[in-house]
Amino acid sequence: MARSTYPDVDIPAKSVYELLFADLADVDLDRVALVDGSSGDETSFRQLIAQIDALAGSLAARGLAVGDTVGILCPNIPAFATVFHGVLRAGGTATTINSLYTVGEIANQLNSAEAHWLFTVSALLPQAAEAAAAVGIADDHLVVIDGADGHPALRDLLFDRAAPPDVQFDPATHVAVLPYSSGTTGHPKGVMLTHRNLVANVLQCEGIIPLTRDDRALAVLPFFHIYGMSVLLDFALLKRAGLVTMPKFDLAEFLRVTSEHRCTWVFIAPPIAVALAKHPLVEEYDLSGVKVIFSGAAPLDRALAGAVAERIGCTVCQGYGMTETSPVTHAIPVAESGIDRSSIGRAAPNTECRVVDPETGRDVEVPEQGPSAPGELLIRGPQVMRGYLHDEEATRHAIDDDGWLHTGDIATVDSDGVYAIVDRLKELIKYKGYQVAPAVLEAVLLSHPDVVDAAVIGVPDDDGQEVPKAFVVRRAEGELDEAVLIAFVEERVAPHEKVRMVEFIDVIPKSTSGKILRKDLRSRVGRHAAVG
Missing domain, CATH: 3.30.300.30 (ANL, C-terminal domain)
Incomplete structure (x- = not known):
């Protein structure tokens, strides 16, 4: 067993809303929190907090109780932040849904999560309405953010002007979000992440991702995915950085938004790295403002990372995590240029790791030089999920009696505490x-x-x-x-x-x-x- 090489961070008993917004300094209220990359429209922290409070009040007044689940089927737009945090502020649980899902898949998640409400946008209303009807969500609980006949719009709820409720719950046990993951095998399952899980992980990120209030971060990776939800949305808000949203990936638009909004941090998945390394269109845009490109969600190849770094003239890093870990467990430190870019770097603060032989269950020996023998990576820490919704068997399979989450990924570790994913047991x-x-x-x-x-x-x-x-x-x-x-x-x-x-x-x-x-x-x- 090895603890993170970073010192532990203090994790307060706060809700996500309290962590992100309760202590906002007056000087930050009029800072830009969100930028619509397409239109350039800006939302200040003052405006965002007012919208979150208003939505929370409206939801409570319309019958949302603590613990009720709300579905969110929405691309990356600034209003996503209002809806997501408004639900959490009201004591609800947000289940975020892939915008590409079919009617059947949307209905399955809504049904599994026992959702009472659904927020969507007009472009996704046909499949959202059919799925909502299939699971019994009434039209007045299907909110179309940008408005549609027969359904409340987000502005209708904000104009209720109801005071935000005084909700009481235990952040350590109250489920804040319910994203769906296939775990190590099988069908998608609801991952119960508490307020403490999310609070812990954004604070853990502070120790390994040096985003600052002077940065602008590009958010093209979807907020419905735990990577976009926690590392982009929540972490950027915590750091008072400006978050520039994109509803979908299009290379030309991606490059335009990055250039025109002078994004300094660009969070991507490896397929975007391929385009940045190879596509001739990249040469037509000024990307000199980019300081760091941070990759996650899938393994990044060493040669590809190097090609992107050389072409863009920036630092390229990657991190590792799972939906079940809120998600971050590892990241390459930006300042340590000597760490192999195909590795996942060091464990986050407050994180314990084991690399065990899948056959014997014994910890692999870490040599004085070079990487260890491969073994399954196990994680223990405050970011590990409460469990899978309504699936105790799957939870027991994933988390053992000592609290170790079995990732299903095969890793190596060296004497400097640098981990690399080399294969995976899981079928995902x-x-x-x-x-x-x-x-x-x-x-x-x-x-x-x-x-x-x-x-x-x-x-x-x-x-x-x-x-x-x-x-x-x-x-x-x-x-x-x-x-x-x-x-x-x-x-x-x-x-x-x-x-x-x-x-x-x-x-x-x-x-x-x-x-x-x-x-x-x-x-x-x-x-x-x-x-x-």
Whole structure:
């Protein structure tokens, strides 16, 4: 076991709202908190706090009780911050929903989270309304932020002018947010993150991410994802930095916003790094204001990090975490240029780590020089989730009796406390930073009448990014081909979950207990790649 090399930070018994806004200095009230990257519209901290308080008061007046769950289906716009923190300020629980989800996926999350309200935008209203109706959310509880006939708009709630409620709850146990994660395996599960989890993690970030009040941070990574929610939205607000929002990634717009708003910190996922390293359009924009590009959500290659740093003229770092850890557990210190950029750096303050042999469960020995033998990375700290919603078995599988979260990732560690992720036990596919659960895709594939059996694994595409590949046993009498099957799945899942490749085989390899032998499928991919 090893503790973080950083000193512990004090974690107060405060709610997220109290941490971020209760002690805001008068000099900061008129600082810019949020900038709409598309329009340039600015929201000050004074305006943001007034909106959060007004929304909290309106929700309470309209019947939201402490512990009620509110769904948020919304891209990155400044109003997201108002809605998200308004829900938390009222004592509610926010379940953030992927903006790319289908009607069925939205409904499943709303139903699982037992949501009583849903906030969305007019562009997403068709699927939001259908999903809300399916789970019994009434039209007056489906709030369309920018307005739509038959539904309250955000301005309607703000104009209620109701005082924010005096809510009482224990920050250590009260669930603040309920994002959904596939964990180490299986279908998406609600991750119960308390106010203490989120408060702890933004304070832990202070020790390893030197964002300042003079910085402007680009927020293109979605707020519905724990990375965007905690590292961008909450952490930037805590540091009184300006947060520049983008509702979706478009390279030209990304470069324009970064340049025109003089963003100093740019938080990305590795696919954006590929564009920054290779695309000729980058040369047309002035990115001289960028000091740090910080990557997360999926592994960043050493050579790619170096190419971006050289082209942009900035520092490139990456961090590591999970939805289950709120999310940050590790990061490369910006000031330590000698740390391998393909590593995940050092453990965050207040974080304990173990690297254990998956077979024996014993801690691997750390040599005096060089990295250790690989083993599963275990995490313990105040950022570790309370558990999975309504799933005690999955919670016990993830967190052992001593409080160690089993990440499912295979790591090494050296004597300087620098960790690197080298593989993973878990079956989860990371496509452009999004989680894709093989079990979900396999269920969709098996619903096709001509599919007898199916298995899905992640394989690298031409850019080295992991994409879902399906191995399918088809009905002998059918005429199923790859294009038809890919289209079939595409109609039933979010865009990032699409199957990108299909290989028809005679039988899916399985163990005697019926578990899919994905390692056999991976070795098959390797053999075919070598032959090809």
